[in-house]
Amino acid sequence: PPPPPPPPRRCDASSVAWAQLEFSGSMPFNKFMDTHVNNANNTGNSSATANNRSQVFDYSIWQHCCEALGDEIIMPHWFGVDLYTNAKSRVHPVTGSASPTLFVAAGGTSSGLHVDFLQTHFWMGLCHGRKRWRLVPSEDLALLYPTYLTDLNPSFPFDINAAMEEQSKPNTAYPALKLF
Numbered sequence: 001p002p003p004p005p006p007p008p009r010r011c012d013a014s015s016v017a018w019a020q021l022e023f024s025g026s027m028p029f030n031k032f033m034d035t036h037v038n039n040a041n042n043t044g045n046s047s048a049t050a051n052n053r054s055q056v057f058d059y060s061i062w063q064h065c066c067e068a069l070g071d072e073i074i075m076p077h078w079f080g081v082d083l084y085t086n087a088k089s090r091v092h093p094v095t096g097s098a099s100p101t102l103f104v105a106a107g108g109t110s111s112g113l114h115v116d117f118l119q120t121h122f123w124m125g126l127c128h129g130r131k132r133w134r135l136v137p138s139e140d141l142a143l144l145y146p147t148y149l150t151d152l153n154p155s156f157p158f159d160i161n162a163a164m165e166e167q168s169k170p171n172t173a174y175p176a177l178k179l180f
Contacts, residue, residue, distance in 0.1 A: 003064035006102075008032055008054030011111055016147075016155045020112030024054045032056060037106045055105030065102060113144065113156045113163070134160050143176045 005028050009021040027035070036053045059065070107129055124131075136144065144163060146154030157174070158166060167177035 003029075005029060006032060006056040006059040006064070008036070009057045010052060010054050011109065013112070013159065015112070016149060018153050018155070019114035020159075021055075021057060029056075033104070037104060053106050053109055055103070055109050057103055057105075057111070059102045059104075061100050061102055113158070113160045115141070115146075115154055136160075143179055145174055145176070 005026045007026055008024050010024040011020050012022045013020060015022050032054065036055070103124070141154070145157050147157070148154055156163075163174075163177055166172050166174055172178070
């Protein structure tokens with residue numbers, strides 16, 4: 001049988017979901033690529049337009065793309081002890097997703113401020129385009145006012161860009177940001 005279609009997600013600044021990513025329906029992978037990635041440059045490049053586009057996020061290669069991509073994914077040698085590489089595809093973490101996973105998005109898309117699920121350690125290989133990461137030391141996490149709604153994965157009251165703007169306000173509602 002064909003693999004299940006990836007569950008696309010959209011970044012929604014008002015969301016309290018993890019990384020502000022909300023599910024946005026379902027469609028076959030080739031249709032997703034044509035609609036949200038290949039034709040993305042034809043629909044405008046503003047950040048508002050880009051963030052309204054869906055993205056494939058954390059789609060398990062072992063579970064869903066093994067026949068097409070399984071032999072192409074090789075763990076870099078410096079990750080010598082990696083339980084995911086040594087585990088079978090039926091064994092996966094609490095997320096229900098087995099590593100390695102696939103992330104696909106058009107240029108300009110993003111996710112909200114987040115801590116990786118279960119605070120796992122992972123690596124990311126970028127195959128095409130560019131990506132901007134902003135890293136915050138774990139000891140500074142409390143300065144970003146995390147909220148724990150349903151599990152151990154925090155939600156944040158604002159995006160990292162908004163946090164930088166907020167810290168410059170003299171009467172900010174988030175005074176700890178001035179220490180950041």
